[in-house]
Amino acid sequence: xxxxxxxxxxxxxxxxxxxxxxxxxxxxxxxxxNPVSGGKLLGQLYHEPDSGWWVGRNIxxxxxxxxxxxxxxxxxxxxxxxxxxxxxxxxxxxxxxxTEHVLIATGAAEKAIPVEGWTKxxxxxIGAAQTLTNFHRVKPGKKVxxxxxxxxxxxxxxxxxxAGVEVAGIYPPPATEVSSDKSNPKQIIQxxxxxxxxxxxxxxKAAGKAANHPTIKNIAAKCYPSFGVKVWGIPLxxxxxxxxxxxxxxxxxxxxxxxxxxxNQKNGRTKTMGVDCVCISGGLYPLSELAxxxxxxxxxxxxxxxxxxxxxxxxxTTKDGIYVAGNITGIEGAKVAMAQGELAGTxxxxxxxxxxxxxxxxxEAQVKVQDARxxxxxxxxxxxxxxxxxxxxxxxxxxxxxxxxx
Amino acid sequence: xxxxxxxxLGKLEKKPVTFSFNGKKYEAQAGESIAAALLANDIRILRxxxxxxxxxxxxxxxxxxYECRVMVNGERNFRACITPVKQDMxxxxxxxxxx
Amino acid sequence: MDKRTEICRCEEVKLGEILNAIxxxxxxxxxxKLATRAGMGICQGRTCQPVLEQIIxxxxxxxxxxxxxxxxNHPVRPLSLEELAxxxxxx
Ligand SMILES: Cc1cc2nc3c(=O)[nH]c(=O)nc-3n(C[C@H](O)[C@H](O)[C@H](O)COP(=O)(O)OP(=O)(O)OC[C@H]3O[C@@H](n4cnc5c(N)ncnc54)[C@H](O)[C@@H]3O)c2cc1C
Ligand code: FES
Ligand code: FES
Numbered sequence: 001x002x003x004x005x006x007x008x009x010x011x012x013x014x015x016x017x018x019x020x021x022x023x024x025x026x027x028x029x030x031x032x033x034n035p036v037s038g039g040k041l042l043g044q045l046y047h048e049p050d051s052g053w054w055v056g057r058n059i060x061x062x063x064x065x066x067x068x069x070x071x072x073x074x075x076x077x078x079x080x081x082x083x084x085x086x087x088x089x090x091x092x093x094x095x096x097x098x099t100e101h102v103l104i105a106t107g108a109a110e111k112a113i114p115v116e117g118w119t120k121x122x123x124x125x126i127g128a129a130q131t132l133t134n135f136h137r138v139k140p141g142k143k144v145x146x147x148x149x150x151x152x153x154x155x156x157x158x159x160x161x162x163a164g165v166e167v168a169g170i171y172p173p174p175a176t177e178v179s180s181d182k183s184n185p186k187q188i189i190q191x192x193x194x195x196x197x198x199x200x201x202x203x204x205k206a207a208g209k210a211a212n213h214p215t216i217k218n219i220a221a222k223c224y225p226s227f228g229v230k231v232w233g234i235p236l237x238x239x240x241x242x243x244x245x246x247x248x249x250x251x252x253x254x255x256x257x258x259x260x261x262x263x264n265q266k267n268g269r270t271k272t273m274g275v276d277c278v279c280i281s282g283g284l285y286p287l288s289e290l291a292x293x294x295x296x297x298x299x300x301x302x303x304x305x306x307x308x309x310x311x312x313x314x315x316x317t318t319k320d321g322i323y324v325a326g327n328i329t330g331i332e333g334a335k336v337a338m339a340q341g342e343l344a345g346t347x348x349x350x351x352x353x354x355x356x357x358x359x360x361x362x363x364e365a366q367v368k369v370q371d372a373r374x375x376x377x378x379x380x381x382x383x384x385x386x387x388x389x390x391x392x393x394x395x396x397x398x399x400x401x402x403x404x405x406x
Numbered sequence: 407x408x409x410x411x412x413x414x415l416g417k418l419e420k421k422p423v424t425f426s427f428n429g430k431k432y433e434a435q436a437g438e439s440i441a442a443a444l445l446a447n448d449i450r451i452l453r454x455x456x457x458x459x460x461x462x463x464x465x466x467x468x469x470x471x472y473e474c475r476v477m478v479n480g481e482r483n484f485r486a487c488i489t490p491v492k493q494d495m496x497x498x499x500x501x502x503x504x505x
Numbered sequence: 506m507d508k509r510t511e512i513c514r515c516e517e518v519k520l521g522e523i524l525n526a527i528x529x530x531x532x533x534x535x536x537x538k539l540a541t542r543a544g545m546g547i548c549q550g551r552t553c554q555p556v557l558e559q560i561i562x563x564x565x566x567x568x569x570x571x572x573x574x575x576x577x578n579h580p581v582r583p584l585s586l587e588e589l590a591x592x593x594x595x596x
Contacts (some may be wrong), residue, residue, distance in 0.1 A: 015562075035490050082581065090580075112552050112556050119462060122463060125465055127467055128487070130466045139445075162414065168557050176506040177560055178556050178560060178563070250461065285555055293580075310411055457516075483583075491594060
């Protein structure tokens with residue numbers, strides 16, 4: 001089959017792009033490996049200061065209805081395993097879709113934090129707990145601890161509690177070669193205060209506020225009580241860490257030990273606590289394997305979450321006709337992903353000759369992305385703006401050198 | 407393990423189906439993933455690894471990590487976290503070889 | 506981290522094995538893959554790759570951007586011939 005646009009990933013970015021382009025008259029296909037479209041939206045649930053509860057699954061449902069009514073071909077339960085020139089999109093059932101325009105909107109994956117015993121059943125990434133609780137409505141455990149103190153883990157902690165799960169504590173990961181800043185109480189406090197100011201979630205907000213208080217900021221890391229501070233009834237620990245997860249076949253208990261203000265373990269003494277589930281929150285990184293296999297150029301920008309495909313202000317990569325939108329371009333919330341999807345959908349429609357005032361529409365869509373970013377209530381990366389600037393700079397340099405060559 | 411009442415999402419609508427896991431019958435909610443259905447029945451161990459035979463369960467929950475592979479109706483390697491459970495499905499935990 | 510901590514879940518590779526490989530000269534994720542199979546499992550490194558990059562960066566004193574970590578090739582997902590031939594039943 002041939003389409004004007006093939007979108008890979010039916011999260012908020014991909015869906016918004018598909019809707020935008022289909023509205024303009026494009027023949028669009030959208031593919032996702034999940035049985036239900038919506039991507040990470042499906043698990044999201046939080047209270048927004050102005051508009052009330054953000055129930056991701058409902059927003060996903062509306063987008064699916066809209067896309068279907070516009071004639072978008074929705075492929076579910078199909079993995080894309082490759083993109084070949086120019087452009088053939090390979091599905092794992094042997095099918096192949098042909099198109100001039102591809103949007104890769106594959107979102108993000110979670111960064112792991114290896115902890116002794118983390119392969120035991122009952123240990124899961126924080127996103128799994130979120131999806132189980134809010135989408136499937138199954139408790140990830142009866143008594144849960146969370147490793148990793150960040151905006152996502154605090155949000156999910158509250159969501160778990162709301163669903164009636166006992167959250168026995170949130171702990172920083174043990175300091176190791178891979179987790180240094182995530183294990184350092186000072187840096188955790190600094191990060192929270194930078195990211196939590198507009199937080200939609202009471203727990204996150206409380207933590208952010210506390211962390212922002214000048215006295216607390218200065219002394220918190222040092223004097224943080226060893227028994228933790230209860231936020232929303234959930235013990236948030238900064239002076240203890242989990243060094244091992246134990247159990248014969250599956251999780252039965254965690255081993256806890258005290259740490260100092262820099263995250264170093266104080267003495268060898270440990271105690272244990274019985275739990276049946278451990279959630280690990282190590283942050284998110286852009287899932288960009290398809291762009292990479294397709295030969296797009298990459299840059300590593302820490303502020304955006306890792307390796308991202310180099311892309312233009314219109315979201316086109318260094319490969320002609322391949323666009324990116326959403327978390328693959330850097331880790332941000334759902335509303336930014338939607339605005340980016342609309343931008344990509346607009347840019348592609350314009351290229352297809354479907355828009356009368358294409359460049360005006362593109363500029364408008366770019367402004368909307370900036371607005372969404374400025375008004376974001378949830379931030380995952382501390383210096384996202386500067387990350388975006390770095391990327392723009394890289395693109396600029398790239399254009400100059402390649403036009404110099406030609 | 408089911409969340410039947412939720413302060414924001416409301417009451418859970420019951421749509422029961424039955425399936426089997428390693429030969430035993432269980433109840434699930436129509437449309438939910440195999441992994442969710444098993445966890446709702448307090449089952450966490452989905453497979454045993456190739457090399458050392460250690461047990462594994464859900465890890466990423468969204469199809470990225472392939473830790474949750476199970477055998478469904480005689481075929482191997484379905485990711486339990488993104489494969490919906492259906493009436494009369496026969497599910498087995500996997501041991502050994504990958505493909 | 507304890508040397509027995511598993512780093513690559515798919516291939517069941519422990520930190521100790523990775524450090525041995527680094528000491529024997531594997532300084533990129535590609536070399537590490539060849540030496541230990543870490544990152545070569547069925548998830549194709551989606552779970553362990555960022556950790557491997559951090560470990561290499563830490564033990565070799567290179568910034569991550571300098572370690573040519575990315576080495577994804579087609580296919581980016583595991584494929585079975587059954588599936589490709591369209592023989593897999595839709596459940
Ligand atoms: C665990 C977790 C929790 C989050 N919680 C929040 C939150 O509470 N609030 C918030 O605003 N943001 C949250 N985010 C950020 C979230 O990523 C964005 O909100 C938004 O969902 C990103 O949209 P996207 O369209 O870029 O990607 P996604 O929503 O991730 O969608 C990408 C889709 O692509 C599919 N896909 C990927 N590769 C392939 C392939 N090869 N073949 C077929 N399909 C593929 C995936 O299965 C997925 O459905 C969270 C992210 C994660 C990972
Ligand atoms: S739990 Fe990771 S793929 Fe299913
Ligand atoms: S965890 Fe290493 S390849 Fe999957």
